[in-house]
Amino acid sequence: MASLQGKVISITGAASGIGLATARLAGERGARLALGDIQAEPLQKVVGELKAQGIDVIGTVLNITSNEDVDNWIAATIKHFGRLDGAANIAGVTTKEAKYPHLAEVSNEEWEFVMSINTTGMFYLLRAQLRLMLPGASIVNASSGTGLFGRPGMAPYSASKHAVIGLTKTAAKEYGPKGIRVNAIAPGPIKTPMLARVYGETKEESKPNEESKPKEDLKPMSTIPLARFGESPEVATLVAFLLSDDSSYITGTTRATVTGLLGPPRFWQPASSRKSTYGYLPAGQELEGEAGSPRLGLTPAQKLAAAEARRLSQAQKRAQGQLHRAGIEAQKQERLRKKRVA
Template identity: 45%
Template structure:
């Protein structure tokens, strides 16, 4: 049986809602009575998720939004507030991996790929926070997706790593200004599968819990961070990675 979260009638905005962790988060929150406003660049994926939520009796509004475009993000948040009357929280989960992942060292970085990755993964989160914070109800929570890459250095993955470090810095700063939350993890989703395809292999670190995480497991953490049960947590980095970080730290000491 799934845990329950006190999200009934809360209005939650979610980016990356068409796939992976965003999709699982939207479905979980909607199944527990939240009104979800999902945004993504994938029109078909968004439509499919919205139909699934509606057929299950949930309340959902979907909008095609490119988080790199501030005007699109601002319109989406204004429309969410006009439609549902408030904004109780957000999960900023839209993200991409660089096209040159596992290929280029720092001295070889491709300008276009760097810009694409940083624009979506870091500047996109800034656009979301800038639109969401002034519209957020008292006591609202905002969860931003960082990564294990935001806590260490990852060879041949500089743009993603730098962007995710940036997400943590941005979130910690915003938390000191407005009380927000943060999370990160390593999970089996379309992004992870694409990254493995490009690399030609799974990451070489061991996951002490000997399996990949599921999007639904991260959705549970996000739901907890968004509900009142986590009201005394703010500006924290929540680790959900099958204990991989501990393993990485041990490796780094060798």
């Protein structure tokens, strides 16, 4: 078990989902916590819950799109605790209006809303933290499986989470020589309020011990070996490890939380952009992918086109080989002719 005993950890998005699970776990493992979230009442409830367990914790209503708010929060954390040993930058959004249009239909407002929180907000957090952290500190940034693969109907979210990985890698290289580690996590489908909004669900988050298997009609999860949604505490365990000294030689990495996830899951298209309520494809139906892709099912027409492309490529290679051999033979005959003339 990765110990966080005595470490001062800041956590954004701490009022729900992965941020909440991380706050609970970090507190259990001995960390002193500075929690930030834009949701005032849920945040106050979490702070009260942790204080009742004897955990040293403070909470701040935080808007990460304001660089002033972020700078003041980090400064207040250090003033209160004396230092900042780690940060879990979890806060993020998928969309503004729970609509998932394709890229050409994305409004400026939607793009700016998502990017301002997921990318610009992350930049503000990293900048404020790195200015004041000391050697031995560790930062964990929340990207997403969508930060590794594009998603239909999620252009702003996908772009913002790709950007988180870029910021993470750059910060790791810039501040590694100073002894500060920076890593990212890329959660797959985790049972959180955010996932519920994406898939059109309305039920509450499951409890840590609650079974999280999909319904019978939602089982075609061919790219996820465990065939179930993940739980927030499972991701929190990874965050705690990356914040701890147990990961002292790990930096600049992006850690996916779905082992064996080899390609874009077929069900990861928002519910509002397709007929399936939960964002899954019907059993037996495969998502159309790029021709030749070994990870996505192809339509019959795509299979024929791919086969024809391979046949033409092979024929072209044979023709090129024949021309090459003919050229060599012509050069040989020319040399023999010159010898006979001489």
